[in-house]
Amino acid sequence: MKGVLALTGVYKEYNLRPVLEDVHLRLEPGQRVALSAPNGSGKSTLIQILAGLSRPTRGAVTWSGRPLDAAARRCLGVLLQQPMLYGDLTGRENLVFFARLYRLAEARQLADRWLAEVGLDDSAQVRVREYSKGMKQRLALARCLLHGPRVLLLDEPFDGLDTASRAYFEGRFDAFAKAGGTLFLVTHHPEEARQMDRQLTIRFGRVRES
Amino acid sequence: MNSVQVFWTLVWKDLRAEMRGGRFVVSCLSFGVLMVLIVGMALNAAPHLPASWASGLLWMVLFFTTALAMTRHDAKEQEFGGWMGPWLAPIDRSLVFYARWCAAWFMVLVASVGLIALFFIILNVPFPVAFGTFVAVVAAGTLALSGAGTLLATLAGQSSLREVLVPILLFPISIPLFLALIRLTWHALDPAVIAGAAWVEIVGAYLVVVGVLPWLLYELILEV
């Protein structure tokens, strides 16, 4: 079953200052959507609302027409500007922990497979606090793909990556899209946005096609 | 995997992080020992500290160490956005609260055992007469305090003031709890002092409120 992640009439205010106003957005299955807008225009806010991490002031987030609940969260893979990892746990422990939260079978073997996949097998036993930015981002990628999501929400995922890592990430996202996954990418680079099926921007708090 | 397993996975994460350098227990202990030493010097190692003073001082030390440790624990959750990870997972979000409370309580308890032993030795306080009551009061008191701290950390959300908000709010919220804990500890140190059932009920009420409120509200309260 494929789902549609949608926002209807979403408003978001921080300290009574509106950031998003009357946002309507449907992410169709298999679609690749890019969002580019200036700094501070509310891109991260929008992605956090889509991910169910932040509650809109008004409006609804739905997955296939129903409110985004625990079961629907399983279908989302989220990569934000923060890696969402625990600094005091090793890379391997982080992945095992998240695999268990997603109730995946054989969490340890799965973690090891993903560590090898993102090229962190040498640093598996190192605490994430000691990882470089790119290493944290690679581990975050493994964390977000580990449970086989259907929608990927990516907030500037290439930030701080070297050329090789960047190519690897792009390859991963392409394969995900080819397999029918939905991609929502926040980016500041016009050439990345152009490769997507649909380009959006935020102007005065409203999301529109660009 | 059911809710119980998810709960233990969350608790395991906190305890494992502690073993890998969380230093919750160590910082609790070192700060608490310093406080006990300062109090000891101020009282000039009084040969017979009255039981009422001893119980008040004990809870003062336990309060500050708990508040400090909870703030530190919270900072660890915020670092690298770790807290959002479990928030994304397909689990009942109130479990995140209960697991965090349970882990914090366990670590506060471990630190408390060391602290209390030193407290009795350094301040030369006689061993509690009603030892069972004493243990129960310390366990229930630290449970309620760490629960209130976890709840406040949740309510403070992403407020820029959260580092100061949590310890500062914890105090006024816990005043009735303190009065009850001090009275009950006093009773444990000196059974001649009567501690009415009302004091036990206050501690019980705190536990119920901290235990039930998040279950009803957790999906609603965190949101930023």
Ligand SMILES: Nc1ncnc2c1ncn2[C@@H]1O[C@H](COP(=O)(O)OP(=O)(O)OP(=O)(O)O)[C@@H](O)[C@H]1O
């Ligand atoms: N937790 C918060 N509390 C108060 N205001 C916030 C909070 N988070 C974001 N904002 C405000 O909301 C607006 C949008 O922020 P957001 O992070 O969504 O922007 P962005 O488009 O992702 O920017 P960037 O390109 O720099 O990542 C900004 O003006 C910011 O100051």
Ligand SMILES: [Mg+2]
């Ligand atoms: Mg942003």
